[in-house]
Amino acid sequence: MSDVALQTEDLTKRFGRRMAVDRLTIRVDRGDIYGFLGPNGAGKSTTLRMLLGLVRPTSGLIKFPVQNSSWEYLRARSRVGAIIETPAFYENLSARRNLQLLASLSGGVSKKRVEEVLEIVNLRERAGDPVKVYSYGMRQRLGIAQALLPTPQLIILDEPTNGLDPQGIHETRKLIRRLRHEFKLTVLLSSHLLTEIEQLCNRVGIIHEGRLLYEGGPEALTASTNLHKVRVDNLAGAFELLSKEHGLSVSQNGASFLRIDADAEALARANALLVGNGIKVYELSPAQESLEEAFLRLTSRNELN
Amino acid sequence: MLTLLKLELEKLFRARSFYLSFLVLIAFVALMLWGFYTYAARKTGGEAVEQFKYTYESKQYFNGLTFALYSLLFSFTLLLPIFVSMSAGSQIAGEARGGTLRMICTRPISRASLVLSKFLVTALHAALLLSFFIGLNLIVGLIFVGWGNLELYPGPLNLVDAPGKIMRDDALMRFGYSVLSGTWALLVIAALALLCSVVFDSPAQAIVMTIAAYLTLYIVGRVEFFEHLRPYFFTTDMDFWRDVFKPEIPWRNLWHYACTCGAYTTGLLLATVVIFERKDIVT
Numbered sequence: 001m002s003d004v005a006l007q008t009e010d011l012t013k014r015f016g017r018r019m020a021v022d023r024l025t026i027r028v029d030r031g032d033i034y035g036f037l038g039p040n041g042a043g044k045s046t047t048l049r050m051l052l053g054l055v056r057p058t059s060g061l062i063k064f065p066v067q068n069s070s071w072e073y074l075r076a077r078s079r080v081g082a083i084i085e086t087p088a089f090y091e092n093l094s095a096r097r098n099l100q101l102l103a104s105l106s107g108g109v110s111k112k113r114v115e116e117v118l119e120i121v122n123l124r125e126r127a128g129d130p131v132k133v134y135s136y137g138m139r140q141r142l143g144i145a146q147a148l149l150p151t152p153q154l155i156i157l158d159e160p161t162n163g164l165d166p167q168g169i170h171e172t173r174k175l176i177r178r179l180r181h182e183f184k185l186t187v188l189l190s191s192h193l194l195t196e197i198e199q200l201c202n203r204v205g206i207i208h209e210g211r212l213l214y215e216g217g218p219e220a221l222t223a224s225t226n227l228h229k230v231r232v233d234n235l236a237g238a239f240e241l242l243s244k245e246h247g248l249s250v251s252q253n254g255a256s257f258l259r260i261d262a263d264a265e266a267l268a269r270a271n272a273l274l275v276g277n278g279i280k281v282y283e284l285s286p287a288q289e290s291l292e293e294a295f296l297r298l299t300s301r302n303e304l305n
Numbered sequence: 306m307l308t309l310l311k312l313e314l315e316k317l318f319r320a321r322s323f324y325l326s327f328l329v330l331i332a333f334v335a336l337m338l339w340g341f342y343t344y345a346a347r348k349t350g351g352e353a354v355e356q357f358k359y360t361y362e363s364k365q366y367f368n369g370l371t372f373a374l375y376s377l378l379f380s381f382t383l384l385l386p387i388f389v390s391m392s393a394g395s396q397i398a399g400e401a402r403g404g405t406l407r408m409i410c411t412r413p414i415s416r417a418s419l420v421l422s423k424f425l426v427t428a429l430h431a432a433l434l435l436s437f438f439i440g441l442n443l444i445v446g447l448i449f450v451g452w453g454n455l456e457l458y459p460g461p462l463n464l465v466d467a468p469g470k471i472m473r474d475d476a477l478m479r480f481g482y483s484v485l486s487g488t489w490a491l492l493v494i495a496a497l498a499l500l501c502s503v504v505f506d507s508p509a510q511a512i513v514m515t516i517a518a519y520l521t522l523y524i525v526g527r528v529e530f531f532e533h534l535r536p537y538f539f540t541t542d543m544d545f546w547r548d549v550f551k552p553e554i555p556w557r558n559l560w561h562y563a564c565t566c567g568a569y570t571t572g573l574l575l576a577t578v579v580i581f582e583r584k585d586i587v588t
Contacts, residue, residue, distance in 0.1 A: 015585075046587075049407075049585075049586070049587065052410075052411045053410065053411070054407055054410055054411065054585070054586040054587075055585040055586065055587065056583065056585060077413055078412075078413035082411050084407050084411070085404070085407075086404065087404075087408070088403055088404025088405045088407070088408055089405065089408070090316065090319075090405060091403075092319060093319070101312050101315070102408065102409075102412065104308045104311070104312065105308060105309070105312065105409060105412040105413075105414055106412050106413070107412075107413055146408065
């Protein structure tokens with residue numbers, strides 16, 4: 001069996017003259033929690049809608065593991081669960097009835113499965129209530145329940161914590177981790193919240209203005225720099241001294257640190273220079289760039305280009 | 306397809322608007338009954354105008370069947386097309402507005418079968434409305450006006466050119482035929498509304514556009530200036546359903562216009578499927 005749960009090749013979507021997604025190639029492996037990251041309007045939702053057949057791609061390919069014909073594409077897609085934006089249900093019907101109706105459209109989903117997914121998302125006790133009385137968080141959990149109905153191999157969640165209160169966010173993230181560990185699901189999660197991606201995902205794809213800027217592990221993204229932090233007794237003196245030194249890029253990071261972007265050789269020279277000028281060096285350590293900083297670095301570079 | 310149909314039926318029977326449409330029809334029948342009594346009383350009191358000159362000479366004219374016929378013909382001009390437009394116009398656009406369309410369309414079902422199941426449910430709704438309305442009119446007519454033969458005169462109904470008569474049992478049969486012919490004619494409106502429902506994302510817009518198109522053609526088709534355009538309007542072809550109330554049913558003519566309406570319905574449905582298959586669901 002292939003290790004790939006989902007792959008796109010040069011996926012493109014144009015709405016009139018506006019390019020929403022531009023030659024996007026991503027690969028989601030089995031067992032991943034893949035974070036699809038980008039600012040609002042970057043093309044995340046359009047991409048996910050294309051994956052689910054809601055939006056027709058202008059060009060490019062979408063590949064699920066087993067798929068040689070359009071019939072097989074439909075069959076493969078039937079093993080994909082999804083929430084796109086806010087989950088919507090028939091308000092007057094109970095949560096259980098809503099799931100039963102959606103189950104009947106999913107093909108081969110039993111009534112027992114409806115009860116199972118209600119149990120997974122912890123909604124079984126309130127399953128008889130009409131959806132119109134549900135809180136936002138409960139709707140979101142019901143959304144995840146409907147996505148789980150076809151016993152999917154891949155689950156696509158579009159900004160699943162959007163609009164939730166802190167408790168709801170915590171519960172949803174816990175549920176997503178559980179889906180991966182307990183039910184061995186592959187999760188494709190779109191978000192514009194960096195903390196969410198940082199906490200949940202083992203792989204990240206960053207999209208900006210429809211283009212993929214980065215794909216890989218979040219650690220690789222943040223560790224791929226020569227940033228170091230320096231704590232000294234005389235911050236202003238050290239900054240002045242190092243600013244004049246060739247090959248070093250220095251910035252002041254808050255009240256107590258300097259940040260130096262330098263390779264190992266230049267870093268040793270900087271240390272010698274500080275000590276040689278009577279400045280006490282208390283700490284000199286790699287400064288890991290936060291995902292937010294890495295994200296801003298990538299997107300601003302893209303804008304400059 | 307069968308699953309989708311069951312789902313659509315459940316939604317139809319659970320919708321408040323479904324029952325509301327029947328209540329409005331009951332109110333309309335009550336209004337017609339009041340109007341029938343008061344108008345007849347006034348006109349037979351010596352104020353008969355030229356166009357009613359035959360009508361009030363016949364003591365047999367006013368009976369339950371006449372009442373049902375008047376009520377049906379008047380309601381068919383506007384009331385029933387509005388209900389059918391509302392039912393069909395909200396099918397896709399309503400789901401798109403509510404967000405449930407994307408929930409359904411992410412399931413492994415074909416969009417064509419979704420359109421078809423929604424059309425069939427709308428057709429059932431139209432048939433139920435018409436059957437209920439005709440049945441109610443006949444019952445109310447029997448109880449409050451009494452039955453006799455259906456006498457037809459040239460006049461406001463614009464049904465016959467010369468006086469004629471349909472015997473009571475035959476007339477009842479004709480009302481039965483009119484359920485079929487009327488529903489068939491209303492399907493053109495249903496298909497048009499469904500097309501608008503796919504094109505527009507707002508159900509209100511879809512409904513208004515359908516009613517506007519229907520009324521514009523209906524009114525323009527009755528203005529003398531546009532007489533030469535009349536044969537090209539679908540509203541003219543839709544009028545075939547009334548032929549079942551002529552003393553001698555012009556079967557050949559009826560089948561011809563029934564087929565024309567069927568062609569309109571099929572064409573509009575095909576256009577709906579093609580547009581919906583290509584539509585990006587971004588709501």
